[in-house]
Each structure stands twice: as C-alpha cells, then as structure tokens.
Amino acid sequence: MSQKMIAVKVFRQDPEAGTGPSFDTFAVPWQPGLSALDVLDYIYQNLDSTLAYYDHAGCALGICARCTGKINGKAGLLCQTLVEGDLVLEPTSAERVVKDLVVDRGGK
Amino acid sequence: MTATEIKTDVLVIGGGGAGFRAVIGAREKGAEALLLSKGPLGRCGATPMAGADYTVDGKSLRELGFYGEPLDSQQTFFEDIVKQGFYLNNQKLLEQYVRTAPLRLKEFLDWGVVVARSEERAIYTTGIGMMDALLGQAKKMGARTLDDVMALDLLVQDGQIAGVLGLDVKSGQFIRFRAKAVVVATGGWHKAFWPNTGMRDLSGEGMAMAHRAGAELGNMEFITFCCNVLYGPPHVLGSIASYIFSLRCAGELTNGAGERFLGQYDPNLAYIGTHMEWNKCFISWATLQEVRKGKGSPKGGVYYGRGPVPWSEWERLVSPTFPNWKYKHIDLSAIVARIREGGTIEVGPAVEYFDGGIIIDEHFQTRVPGLFAAGECTLGPFGANRVCAATTEMMVHGAEAGQNAGAYALEQKTPAPDAAGFQELEQMASLPLTRTGGPAVAQVRRQVQEMAHRRLGPLRSEAELNLLLDFLQDVKANALPRLATASKSRRYNKEWMDALELANLTHLLETAALSALARTESRGVHYREDHPYTDNDQWLRESVARLNGGIQISSRPITVTSVTPPKGVKPYLEMLQELMEGHSAVGGHH
Numbered sequence: 001m002s003q004k005m006i007a008v009k010v011f012r013q014d015p016e017a018g019t020g021p022s023f024d025t026f027a028v029p030w031q032p033g034l035s036a037l038d039v040l041d042y043i044y045q046n047l048d049s050t051l052a053y054y055d056h057a058g059c060a061l062g063i064c065a066r067c068t069g070k071i072n073g074k075a076g077l078l079c080q081t082l083v084e085g086d087l088v089l090e091p092t093s094a095e096r097v098v099k100d101l102v103v104d105r106g107g108k
Numbered sequence: 109m110t111a112t113e114i115k116t117d118v119l120v121i122g123g124g125g126a127g128f129r130a131v132i133g134a135r136e137k138g139a140e141a142l143l144l145s146k147g148p149l150g151r152c153g154a155t156p157m158a159g160a161d162y163t164v165d166g167k168s169l170r171e172l173g174f175y176g177e178p179l180d181s182q183q184t185f186f187e188d189i190v191k192q193g194f195y196l197n198n199q200k201l202l203e204q205y206v207r208t209a210p211l212r213l214k215e216f217l218d219w220g221v222v223v224a225r226s227e228e229r230a231i232y233t234t235g236i237g238m239m240d241a242l243l244g245q246a247k248k249m250g251a252r253t254l255d256d257v258m259a260l261d262l263l264v265q266d267g268q269i270a271g272v273l274g275l276d277v278k279s280g281q282f283i284r285f286r287a288k289a290v291v292v293a294t295g296g297w298h299k300a301f302w303p304n305t306g307m308r309d310l311s312g313e314g315m316a317m318a319h320r321a322g323a324e325l326g327n328m329e330f331i332t333f334c335c336n337v338l339y340g341p342p343h344v345l346g347s348i349a350s351y352i353f354s355l356r357c358a359g360e361l362t363n364g365a366g367e368r369f370l371g372q373y374d375p376n377l378a379y380i381g382t383h384m385e386w387n388k389c390f391i392s393w394a395t396l397q398e399v400r401k402g403k404g405s406p407k408g409g410v411y412y413g414r415g416p417v418p419w420s421e422w423e424r425l426v427s428p429t430f431p432n433w434k435y436k437h438i439d440l441s442a443i444v445a446r447i448r449e450g451g452t453i454e455v456g457p458a459v460e461y462f463d464g465g466i467i468i469d470e471h472f473q474t475r476v477p478g479l480f481a482a483g484e485c486t487l488g489p490f491g492a493n494r495v496c497a498a499t500t501e502m503m504v505h506g507a508e509a510g511q512n513a514g515a516y517a518l519e520q521k522t523p524a525p526d527a528a529g530f531q532e533l534e535q536m537a538s539l540p541l542t543r544t545g546g547p548a549v550a551q552v553r554r555q556v557q558e559m560a561h562r563r564l565g566p567l568r569s570e571a572e573l574n575l576l577l578d579f580l581q582d583v584k585a586n587a588l589p590r591l592a593t594a595s596k597s598r599r600y601n602k603e604w605m606d607a608l609e610l611a612n613l614t615h616l617l618e619t620a621a622l623s624a625l626a627r628t629e630s631r632g633v634h635y636r637e638d639h640p641y642t643d644n645d646q647w648l649r650e651s652v653a654r655l656n657g658g659i660q661i662s663s664r665p666i667t668v669t670s671v672t673p674p675k676g677v678k679p680y681l682e683m684l685q686e687l688m689e690g691h692s693a694v695g696g697h698h
C-alpha cells in the first residue's frame with residue numbers, strides 16, 4: 001500500500017542570512033490525526049533541518065500559543081490543527097519574522 | 109562580538125512552579141532576583157501540563173476548609189509516603205515536604221489558585237492556574253524575568269558559583285549572567301525518551317550543568333513511567349488524557365490477545381494498583397510484562413476501554429474532568445467516541461517524572477557553594493516511587509531554596525567572573541555552528557530516544573542496560589563530537605539548540621543507565637528482571653553519581669529520621685503488596 005502524500009508549502013525567510021521571503025514545498029506522508037506541527041516536525045527531522053518553527057519549548061497542548069501561524073490562510077495553532085490535505089503554512093506577521101515561521105511576540 | 113552582561117544577586121534557572129516559587133523566595137529575603145525561562149513565561153515546563161492535584165495531610169486540609177480527613181495526621185501522611193517510596197525516601201526532605209505543604213497551599217489560595225474539588229489528602233486545581241498565581245505574585249514582589257533564554261552552563265570560580273552562560277534563543281546571542289547564588293529549577297529530562305509526556309523544553313540541562321559544576325546526581329535510575337498514556341494518533345501521542353480516564357474509571361485493560369491481564373494478579377494488589385496513584389508503578393510494570401510475553405499491542409502497549417461499564421456510567425465519572433471533551437485544548441471527541449461505541453484505544457507507559465536528580469542538603473544547597481536546586485530536577489522526598497504530588501514538591505522546595513539562596517547571596521562578596529571563563533564556554537557551545545558535515549542531529553536524537561524508551565523503561569536487565577550503554581558510548585564517540593548545523597545563522601537555530609541538548613540528554617541517560625546497572629535489586633519504579641527482589645539488607649542506599657573524568661557510581665545510606673525500614677529480601681510483588689496493605693486507610697488517591 002503506498003502512503004498518501006501531501007504537498008506542504010512553507011514560508012521561508014532568514015533575515016540574518018538575507019534570504020527570502022520565499023516558499024519551499026515539501027512532500028510529506030500523511031496519516032489520520034496528523035497536526036500541522038507534526039508535519040513541521042517531519043520536515044525538520046527528515047527533509048530540511050534549517051527550517052525554523054517554535055519548537056524548543058512548545059507545549060503541543062494548545063496552551064502556550066507560541067505555534068500560532070497561518071494555516072491555509074487562516075490563523076490558528078499549528079499543534080491543534082489537524083491536516084487533511086495539501087497545506088500552506090505562513091507566519092502570522094511578515095514584519096516580525098525572526099526566522100521562517102518564528103515571529104517575535106514581544107515578551108521579555 | 110561583545111556578549112550582553114546581566115548582574116543579579118540570585119539567578120533562578122527554570123520557569124516552572126519551582127523556579128517561580130524560588131524567585132519569589134529570593135525576593136522575600138530582599139535579594140535581587142532574576143528568573144530565566146527557556147520557553148514562554150508561565151507556559152513551559154511540566155507545571156502547566158499538570159492536571160493538577162496538590163497533596164497535604166488530611167487534618168491540615170480539613171483545617172484549611174477542604175474535605176480532608178480529621179483522623180489523618182502529618183505523621184501518618186509521612187509514614188504512608190515512606191511506604192509508597194519503598195523506604196528509600198530521604199526522611200529529612202520528606203519531613204520538610206509534609207510540614208510545609210499546608211503553608212504553601214495557604215499562600216497559593218491567597219494568590220488566587222482556585223480549587224475545583226478536594227478529597228482526603230488532595231485538592232484539585234489546574235497547572236495553568238498555579239502558574240498564573242505564581243506569575244502574579246512574582247511580578248508583585250519585583251522579580252525580573254527573561255523568556256526564551258536557555259541557560260547553557262554554570263561558571264564556577266574560586267570554588268563557588270560566579271555566573272551562568274545563557275543563550276537568547278531568538279537572536280542566537282550569548283548572555284553572560286553574573287550571580288552570587290544560582291537556583292537550578294529546570295525540571296525533568298523527558299526529551300531523552302520517545303514517546304514522552306513532557307513539554308518540548310525538558311531536556312535536563314540544569315541537571316547536567318550542575319553535574320559538570322561539581323554537584324552530585326542521585327537515584328537517577330528511578331524514572332516514573334505514567335501508565336495508560338495515548339500511543340496515537342500523532343497529534344496526541346504521549347498525552348496523559350487516557351491515564352486520567354483510567355483514574356476516573358478503571359474500565360478494562362486488555363492485552364494484544366484480548367485478555368484482561370490484570371486478572372492474573374492478587375485482586376487486592378490489582379485494585380489498589382489501579383485505583384490509587386500507585387498505578388504508575390504497578391500498571392506500567394504489568395503492561396510491559398505482557399509486552400515481554402509477546403502479548404503487547406503493535407506499538408508496545410495494551411488497550412484501554414470501558415469494558416463492562418455502561419457508557420452512561422463512564423461518562424458520569426470521566427466527563428467532569430474534560431469539559432467539551434477537551435484536555436487543555438486537545439480535542440478528544442474522536443477518542444471518546446471510540447470508547448462510547450465500546451471500542452478500545454492503544455495506550456502504554458511513557459516517561460513522566462524523575463524521582464532522582466541533583467543531590468541537595470536540607471537547605472537545598474548542593475556541594476558547590478552558592479548552587480541551590482529545587483523541584484523535579486532534585487533528588488527529592490519520594491524515594492523509589494512517587495504517589496503524592498510533585499506540585500507540592502515544587503512549591504515546598506522552591507520557597508526554601510529561593511529564600512536560602514537570597515540569604516546566601518546577601519552575605520557573599522562573589523568575585524566578578526573572568527571573561528576568559530565565559531569565552532571558553534561560548535566557544536564550546538558554538539562548535540556545532542562552526543563544523544560542517546556530520547550526522548543529522550534530529551535523527552541521532554530520535555535513535556537515542558527510542559533506545560532509551562526500550563532499554564531504560566520500567567523493566568530492566570543487565571543485558572539490555574549494557575546494550576544501551578554501548579549504544580550511548582558510540583553516540584558519544586562518533587556522533588556528538590561531529591554534530592553540525594546545516595544553517596549557520598544564529599537566529600532561532602533549532603538544530604543548534606537540539607545539538608546542545610543532545611549532549612546533556614546523552615549524559616543523563618548514561619548516568620541513569622549506570623545507576624540502574626549498579627542497583628542489583630528491584631524497588632519502586634526500578635525493576636530488574638535479573639534481580640526481581642527488593643533487597644532491604646544491601647540496598648537501602650541512595651545511588652550517587654559523581655563526575656570525575658568519567659561518571660562514577662557509588663552509594664550512600666538513606667537518611668532516616670522516624671521510620672525504621674524493615675530488613676530482609678522479598679520478591680518485588682510481595683513487597684509491593686505488603687507496602688500497599690501496610691498503608692493507612694485514610695482514603696482518596698494518595
């Protein structure tokens with residue numbers, strides 16, 4: 001049985017290296033119950049380890065809200081949004097991009 | 109590049125309950141205090157994930173106006189926790205836990221914690237509610253905080269703590285902290301295992317850096333696996349929601365052959381081992397016995413369902429804990445629908461709590477002057493098995509560690525740390541950014557995590573521990589020194605952080621595996637298939653790991669105040685049952 005694949009288009013920008021804004025597209029194996037955050041984990045772990053998304057201290061429970069992003073154009077939590085097919089993932093604010101999907105939310 | 113420098117009296121590393129209570133404690137003594145949080149303020153670490161219970165002896169709980177149990181006493185509570193811990197508890201630390209638990213609950217209420225319900229020895233609230241109360245109080249007390257800052261290493265100078273090197277995660281720049289006292293409150297190291305129940309930030313840096321700085325780690329082999337954790341689908345893998353189902357309604361556990369496997373045990377043992385929080389110890393053990401017999405589920409667990417319990421009854425018992433069938437913000441409706449239809453869900457043990465950790469004295473200080481520790485990262489009061497609340501531990505530890513660190517800092521004239529010391533640490537930390545080639549960090553990590561889950565789970569043996577140790581040696585020799593990031597930008601460089609974390613995770617795994625190998629007996633959450641007896645003649649001792657070139661494992665006698673442990677050697681399950689039966693009948697889950 002061949003596994004269903006989805007196309008995931010991800011916003012890329014590295015202000016330090018002066019690259020982007022642009023999009024990269026990755027082919028990711030799909031299964032039921034996969035969240036947008038699981039998709040990013042898969043890309044980072046298997047396809048492109050330069051990808052940045054808020055992961056080093058995310059809760060994956062929907063309580064810290066650091067993984068807020070635009071999923072197919074709609075703002076939401078990456079960790080709580082289940083994926084059904086092809087995806088476009090973008091940061092909520094293009095001006096405050098730290099890198100790729102990580103934005104500066106003020107803090108400190 | 110000149111690194112930012114920040115000066116304070118007390119630096120607290122870690123923004124969970126213990127860290128926040130410590131920074132408040134330091135302020136209570138009038139010391140300047142700053143807290144570093146690796147993730148979002150008040151929303152990282154294990155604390156906000158907790159359900160959460162908070163345990164206090166029944167008499168004090170009644171006096172505070174809750175359900176409680178007037179016939180309970182602090183001494184009975186103390187004796188029960190010693191039995192839960194298979195007599196391995198540090199009784200001095202446990203006395204402090206029992207004595208100060210009511211005070212910390214009282215202040216929690218004053219700071220706005222809302223109690224949903226209470227029973228004999230516990231109140232129930234939420235981890236998020238606890239964090240919000242602590243955040244408010246820390247602000248009121250004038251504590252400073254920095255979020256998205258990861259501490260990397262401690263700087264020891266002239267035999268005492270002088271500073272901490274930090275990394276501003278977003279900018280990728282180093283921060284040099286100068287401090288007279290440091291409180292490590294970094295919680296557990298869940299990230300060394302896959303699957304796990306923890307947040308993504310728990311990788312044990314605090315424990316590893318304390319070890320490098322000269323502190324000792326103790327009882328590292330005691331690792332609690334929560335039972336009945338969800339093994340899928342991906343977005344809920346590692347969630348304890350199903351554990352809470354099973355605590356509210358035991359339902360029915362079946363193995364891969366469809367057998368109700370708890371039926372093979374003494375009914376009393378199985379009952380207490382299911383209905384009280386001994387379940388993490390007993391059910392995780394019993395689950396893996398099935399897996400060992402080849403009767404596990406495909407993912408190495410078992411199945412939970414409501415069994416003969418009617419849906420209406422299951423719903424009545426479980427739904428109050430999950431408004432709209434949500435756990436935090438996770439939507440459980442599909443999983444609950446399966447249970448309603450009489451189906452089962454695949455569950456199993458996953459790492460949840462670390463009973464061992466940084467060795468502290470009764471002032472919460474380590475062997476390194478000026479270095480304190482609090483909360484889950486310490487070798488705390490629970491001995492070989494924790495049944496009572498870790499949220500209580502984090503509060504009673506945090507308060508005194510912070511106060512003692514504050515008092516210490518006010519008396520010290522700590523020398524300004526040398527720039528050279530910081531430079532050396534910075535160079536070490538930068539290595540993955542300067543190397544090229546090398547193995548993929550995330551893939552090495554996943555191999556390490558899966559190996560740890562398999563070989564350092566609730567059931568251990570010499571052969572398997574040696575396999576794990578050989579594997580870790582290989583990672584240390586061939587992978588860690590070559591880890592390189594694909595991107596060389598410093599800004600939010602995930603792979604860089606992962607590489608730094610992996611070195612700490614590997615170190616803690618090695619320490620725990622060596623301690624587990626040395627302990628040739630079975631006690632609490634440490635079960636050796638090749639030594640299936642609790643050995644009260646040889647092993648009423650704490651394991652101690654020192655770092656001296658390599659990791660050196662030794663042991664020391666336990667600290668006893670009022671409860672004399674028994675003598676003799678007993679089969680593990682017999683010992684477990686005897687402890688359960690010797691427990692008071694105060695009631696409730698603890």
Ligand SMILES: Cc1cc2nc3c(=O)[nH]c(=O)nc-3n(C[C@H](O)[C@H](O)[C@H](O)COP(=O)(O)OP(=O)(O)OC[C@H]3O[C@@H](n4cnc5c(N)ncnc54)[C@H](O)[C@@H]3O)c2cc1C
Nearest residue numbers: 122123124125126153154155159259295483484497498499
């Ligand atoms: C899913 C789950 C549910 C639980 N439920 C309960 C419960 O109901 N009742 C109970 O009693 N116990 C429960 N526990 C255990 C309990 O939550 C923890 O033992 C307790 O909260 C630990 O508190 P802590 O402050 O010591 O550590 P944590 O709350 O884990 O906080 C550690 C902090 O240190 C920070 N940190 C780590 N490394 C660094 C670094 N290098 N630099 C800076 N900061 C760093 C982290 O970001 C975090 O802020 C649960 C645990 C889990 C995982």
